[in-house]
Amino acid sequence: MIHSTIGDFGHLFVIISFVASLISIFNFYKAETSQALDQKKSWLQNGRTSFIVHGIAVFGIVITLFTIIYNHYFEYFYAWSHSSTDLPTEYIISSFWEGQEGSFLLWLFWNVILGFIILATNKKWAPSVMMVFAIVQAFLASMILGVVIGDLKIGSSPFILLREAMDAPVFNLNPDYVPEDGTGLNPLLQNYWMVIHPPVLFLGYATTLIPFAYAIAGLWKKDVKGWVRPALPWALFSAAVLGLGILMGGYWAYETLNFGGYWNWDPVENASLVPWLVLIAGIHTMITYKKSETALKASIILVLSVFLMVLYATFMVRSGVLGESSVHSFTDLGLSGQLLLYLLFFLVISIVLCIVRWKHIPSTEKEVQTYSREFWIFMGATLLCLMAFQIIVPTSIPVYNSIIQSFGGISNLAPPVDQVEFYTKWQIWFAIGLAILSGTGQFFWWQKMERTKVKESLLYPILITLLLSAIVITTVRMTNIVYILVVISGIYTIVANGKILLSVLKSNYKLSGGAIAHIGIGMMLIGILFSSGYSSTVSLNNTGLLLTNSDEVEKDFNQTNLPLYINDPQNMGEYTLTYKGRFFESYEGGYVKASYLEDTKEPNTKIIKRSIQKTDETLEKGDTLNVYGENHYYKIDYLSVDGEKFSLFPRAQINPDMGGLIASPDIRRKWNKDLYVHVSSVPDPTQEIEWSDPKEMEVTFGEKFFLNDFVTVLEKVDRVDEVNGTQLAEGDLAVKAQIKIYGDGEDYILNPYYVIRESMAGRIPDENREIGVKVNIQSIHPESNSFTLSVRTTQKDYIIMKALDKPLINVLWIGTLVLMLGFSMAIFRRYSEFYKMRKKGME
C-alpha cells in the first residue's frame, strides 16, 4: 500500500516553510525600515509570527521525513535509497541525513532553532538579523522544494515516490508496487560518529550565519560598530562547534577509513577547514576591536568571508563539481545552478554593502607599533588567512576546470599527486608561525609591553621551552630540523600560555579562556607532529618471499605489507602475529568464526554449523544467529616480546556504494601510542571458491595423511539415522565420517556424509575455507575397511595487512578537549558582557 497522505503533508510543509520564509523577509524588512514606532512593532510581530510558522513547518518536514524512514515506507525514494529494515534505530537517524535533501533539512532545522534564540534574546537587532536569516531559509527551503516548471527544476524533494524517481518496468505492471526492503545506509556510515558528527558540523555551519547576519545588519543600519558585541559570543560558539564537528569527522576517518590518519586533505575536508580558519582570524580581530577600536574593517571582511566560504564549500560539495576527486561529496542532484545563485546572492550583497559603507567604517590612521598587542594579533589573523588561502587555491582546481570548460576551453589540470605532502610543506611553516605568535601575542595582550620589559617577561618561558624541547629532541632523537622547530614552537605556546594562565587565574579565572585555548592548540600541534611525522610502518615485510615479476623497478620498493596465512605465526617488530581466521560480529556483541556459520539468503542471518562455547552461553548447532553480515573481521593474535597478549579485529566491509571491499582499522590504544592495523587485501568472501580438480586417496582408520599440507586423520565413520535433520527412510543407509585436520594451533573437524537412498549413492561433502579443503567420501571398501576420499583443495585463508605506529596521538585528542574548554570559557565571558549591556538597554 502506498502511504501517499504523509508525503502530501511533507510537500505541504515544504511549501509552507518556503512561503513563510518569504513572508518573513518582507515583514522583517518592513519592521526594520518603518519609521513609526508602533508600525515597527507590529511588523516585527508579523515577522515573528511568520518565522514561527516557518519554523513549525520545518519541524513538520523533519517529523514527516523521519516517520517515513522510521516506518520503512519504501514507496518513498528517500527511505528506499537511504535505509533498510535491518538498520538499528541510531542508524535510522543517520540515514536521515545521508542524502542531500536530509542534510539541507538539518541545516534548515538548526537555523530555525538559532532564529528562535535570536528572536528571544535580542531586541534592537532582531528585525535586520532575522531578515538575513529568513533569506537564507528561503534559499535552503527552495533546495528541497521539488518544483518543476517546464525545464526548470527547483530543488529536490525528499518526498518523491520511488515510482516518480525511477523508471522501472515493475511500475508499469503495478503502480502500487512497494519494495520489501530499502537499499540501506552506506555501511561505512554505520558508525556512532555518523550519528553525532553531521548534526554538530551543520550546527557549526548554521552558526556562522549569526555573526554574518549581525555584520550585514550593522552595515545596513549604518551601525558599523555596534554589531561586534552581540556577534562575538556567537562567533566563538560557532568556532567551537564547527571545530568540534570537523574533529569528529577526523576521528571517524581515523577509526573507519584506512588511509592511516584523521586528515587526508580531501577537498571536502578542506572546504570545512577554510571557513573555520577564517572564523578564528575574525574572532581575533573582533576581540582586538573591542579592546582598542582597531581592525574593524578587517573584522567585517573576515566575518562576512566566513559565511561566504561556507556557501562556497556547500557549492563545491553538493554541485558535483568535485566529481571523482573526493571520496565523500554528495551525488549530484542537479542543484548546481541554485547553489551558485545562493552563493552569488550573498557575495554580491556583501560586496555592495561594504563598498557603500566603506567610508563610514572608522579606521585608525596611526601606525601600528611592533610592541603593541594589535600588531601581534594582526599578524596571527593574517597568518590564519594565508593558511586558508593556501588550502583553498589548490582545493578549487576542479572548479577552475569546470569554469574553463563552461567557456568552451579545455583544462586538464589535476590535483597535486601527493596531497598530504603538498599541503604539509606549506602548512607546517604556518603552524610554527602561529605557535610562536600565539605564545608571544598573549604576553602583549595582557601587559603593556615596553622594549625592555619584553626580554624580562619572555626570558623564563623561553628558557623552560628550550629545556623541555632539548629533553624531547634528545629522547626521540629528532633529526628533522623542521620537526624540531615544530616541537620548540609547540612547547613554547604551551609554556608561555601556561604562565599567562597562572597569572590570569590569580586575578579572574573567567578571563582564562584564551590562554587555555592556546594551550590546546599547542598540544594539538605536538600531537599532530608526532602521530603523523613519526608514524612508522611496523609491518615491514621480512618473509623473504621473492616477487615473481622480475621487473627491474620492483626492487626499489620497500614492502610495507605483511602477508599472514592462517595459523602461521610471523614476526613483526616486537610482536609475533598469528592470523586466526575470519569472524562476524553478532548483534549481541562478540565475534563468531565465519567457518562455523552457514550463509542463508539473508546476509545478516547465519545458521550455526557446530556448537560454539562462548563465555556465558553455548550456541547450539542449527540455531540461527544474527550478525552484521556486511562486516568481515580478521582476527590477529599479537604476542609481544614482553609477554603481552592481545587480539585485534581489523575489518573489511562489502560496500558496493564505495566500490567493493573497504578496510577499516582496529586500533590498540596505549597511553603513548596507538598501534593501527588494517588489512590491505583479503580473498573476497563473497566470491565463489575455485577448487582444484578432485584428487582421490584411499585411507584407513587412524592413518595419517596430508590434506593441503596439513596432517590429517580419519578418526571414525559412524552410521547415522538422519542427515542434516532429515530422517532416513527404511532401507536407506547413511554414514558420517569424522576427519580431523591438525592445523597449527587449531584442529579442524570435517564431516562428509555418504548416503544410499533408494539404492542410489549420494555424497554430501564438507569443506573448510580457512584451510582450503573440501572432502567427499567417494566410495567405501568394507573388505579392506578403507575409504576412498575425493579431495579438492584451494589456497588456504590469508590476509595481507599493514600496521602503523601512531605515537602521542592522545596528545592531539586531549589538546582538542582543552581547546574546547577554552572556547567554552570565552563564550561564557563574552555572552555575559552582551547580557549586561542588554540589561542596560543597549542592545
Add this chain to the structure above:
Amino acid sequence: MKKSYIFGIIIIAAAIMMIVSTAGDASSYVSFKDAHDMALNGNNTKIHVVGELKKDNEGKVLGINTSQDKLSFTFIMVDENGKEQEVFYNEPMPADFTRSEQVVVIGSFKNESFVADKILMKCPSKYQEETVI
C-alpha cells in the same frame, strides 16, 4: 614607506608564491603516449592517466599478474586514446579491482613500465546497477 605597506607587499608576495606553487605542483590528466614522451625527455613529473582495464569480448579482464606473495601486481590498462600499457602497482590488488569501470592511475613511466603510486577506481555505482526488481 609605511610599515603596513611593507607588510602588505610581503602578504601579496606570499599569496603569489602559493599560487605559483599550486600551479607547479598541480598534476595533469594525460595519455600514456604523452606520459611516455615526458619520461623520455627526462621529465619525471607524476601525472594522471584515465582509462579502462583490458577486457576480452566476454568482458573478462585480461593481463593481470599478481606477484607470488600477493603484495604487488601488474595489469594492462587501455587509455582514452586506445593505447595499451602495462601498469605496475606496488600494493596488493584491491578486491574489487577487476569490477571497476574506469581506472585512474597516478604515477610515471620508469623505462617501459608505468609505475602507479595510486589507483583510483570508479566502480558501477549502486544506483546505476540496481533496479527495483
